[in-house]
Amino acid sequence: MFLLVFLALGISSAWAQKTFSGKVIGPDGLRLPGVSVLEKANPMNGVATDIDGNWTLTVPSGNSILEFTAIGMKPIEIATKDAGKLTMVIDATLIDEVIVLGYGSQNKSELTGSSVQVDSDELADLPVASVDQALQGKVAGVNIASTSGTPGSVQNIRIRGISSITAGNSPLYVVDGIPVNNSDIGNSGSTGASSLSELSSLNSSDIESITVLKDPSATATYGARGANGVIVITTKSGRKGKAKLEFKATLGFSNDAIDEPKVLTAAQREELTYEAVLNTYMVV
C-alpha cells in the first residue's frame, strides 16, 4: 500500500543500527521538500527531505525519537517506527497574525486595509512618558513630533500627512473599543500650564498592542471621525497561567545636545548684578 512506504532495512544484527526512511506530506496533500529530520537524542544526526519529500536516516541506537521541523509548520516528534508517512500541519499561530481593529479583529492574511500593529514586546522596554511617543519610528507613514519638552506633552501625530486646512489633523484614539479624548489637558482653556497629553495617563506596560489604521478602508468603520487615521490601543487583561508579578521603574535625564556657554559662578553673577545696577541708576 502506498501509505506505508515505511521500510525498515534490518541490518541491525550486525551493526545495532537501523536505517529508516519515509515520506513527508504537506497540508495540501503534496510532497514536502526541505523538512529537517533530526534524531532527538543526537541532533547532529539528521537529514532534510528531498524534492519528493523522501528522507532516509540511519539511527545508531535503533529505536529513537525523530523531530520533523519546517518553516510555517507545526513541529512533530515521533518514534522512528511510526515515522513512515507524516502529514505536516500549518502552524496557524505563526502565519495568521491577528490584527486588532477597534470593532473586532481580523487575520492579517484576510486584511485588505493598510494598518500596522505594534505589539507589547516592542513597547515594553521603551522609556517613554506617553505611549504615543513609543510609536515614533515604528510605523511607516506616521509622523510624530513633540510639541514641548515637558514629559508627557502632546505629540503631534500625522498619519499620511495633513488632510484638512481648517479642521483638526489629529487621529482618533480608541482604547479597548471606545473612542477617547486626546485634547491637551494642560493648555486647553488657556490655564498657562504646560502641554500634557491625556495619553500620558496610560502606562505603557499595560498596553497589549497598538494598531495604526492608515487608509480609508481600514478606518471606514469609524466614519468621519477616522478621517485622520485611527490609533487603536488594546490594554492587557487577565490570562491563563501562573500568577506573575512585575516591577518596573525608569529613571532618566536629559542634557543639552551641544555645549552651551558655562553658567556663571555666584561671585561672577554678583559682579554683573552690581554692574547692571550701576548701568541702570548711575548716569555717568
Place this chain on the structure above:
Amino acid sequence: MNTGTMNNPLYIAEHDMNLSKYTRIISNNSLNWITPIENLSFTSRINIDWNTFSYKTYQNPILGDGETSNGTGSQTTRNRVTYSIQNSLNYFWEISEDHKLDFTLLQE
C-alpha cells in the same frame, strides 16, 4: 529694584509655584451574551472615563514675572467624566471555506 532679566533664579525657585496634577480613572467593562442562534453574538460595553486636572500657579511680587503685576496667582480645576455605552450584534456567516462574511451592527 529692577535688574532687568537678571533675577535670582534661586529666589524664584523658592517663592514661585507652578504645579499641575492630572488623575485619570478609566473603567471599561463588557458583557458577551451567548445567543441561542449559532454564530450570533451580542456584546454590551460600558466605559467610564473620569479625569481631573488641577493647576496652581503663583508669581511673587518681589522678583521675576510677578514683579510688574504686583504678584499673580491662579488655581484651575477641571473635572471631566465621559460615558460611552456600546451595544453590538455580530453575526458570522461561513458560506464556504473561502467565503466568510462578518456582519456587525453597532450602537454607541
